[in-house]
């Protein structure tokens with residue numbers, strides 16, 4: 174006698190990145206359709222949550238979003254997910270954003286702003302480039318490696334603000350006197 178297994182119903186609440194990641198990995202299990210029925214509940218029609226963005230036709234197609242979103246190079250799980258997702262999408266090379274690395278623009282140079290006594294103070298930081306490709310966690314940092322990385326970042330932030338360094342620093346066109354232009358640009362394989 175044939176028995177029919179009752180499918181388990183799964184509700185994913187919200188359509189932000191955490192919900193979509195859950196949906197992506199749940200539907201990556203081989204044969205998931207035999208066991209699960211998955212529904213995503215999102216208020217309104219737009220997926221993406223705080224990471225959603227769109228164009229406003231009434232205002233010259235300007236981009237509207239919750240805020241600029243950056244993936245730091247050590248977001249290995251996030252990059253791995255995007256790589257798996259683009260792999261599954263299998264876009265042909267001529268299509269826009271055909272591969273995951275076309276959807277991100279690598280940069281090492283970041284300027285944080287802080288308001289001190291009513292005046293905006295820029296903190297330019299040039300982050301070091303990690304070896305390898307983001308998403309490849311095959312060379313994780315050791316505990317001591319994290320400490321060294323933090324100390325190096327501290328050194329860069331302090332160095333950016335020390336008067337002795339100001340004379341030697343090259344000027345950045347858009348960020349005034351504090352910016353530096355020693356951004357090495359994207360790794361060669363991403364250019």
Ligand SMILES: Cc1cc2nc3c(=O)[nH]c(=O)nc-3n(C[C@H](O)[C@H](O)[C@H](O)COP(=O)(O)OP(=O)(O)OC[C@H]3O[C@@H](n4cnc5c(N)ncnc54)[C@H](O)[C@@H]3O)c2cc1C
Nearest residue numbers: 187188189190191192214215216222223224239240242243
């Ligand atoms: C201005 C800004 C800049 C940021 N910059 C960065 C960055 O550079 N790098 C980075 O890593 N992170 C950044 N973040 C954080 C990042 O956006 C969030 O951590 C991430 O989007 C959270 O995703 P989430 O899926 O958990 O939640 P959300 O993105 O908030 O998604 C929740 C979803 O659930 C829906 N929802 C809520 N209630 C209900 C309901 N009752 N029924 C159905 N649907 C519901 C919402 O409409 C929404 O779509 C930034 C956040 C902001 C606001």
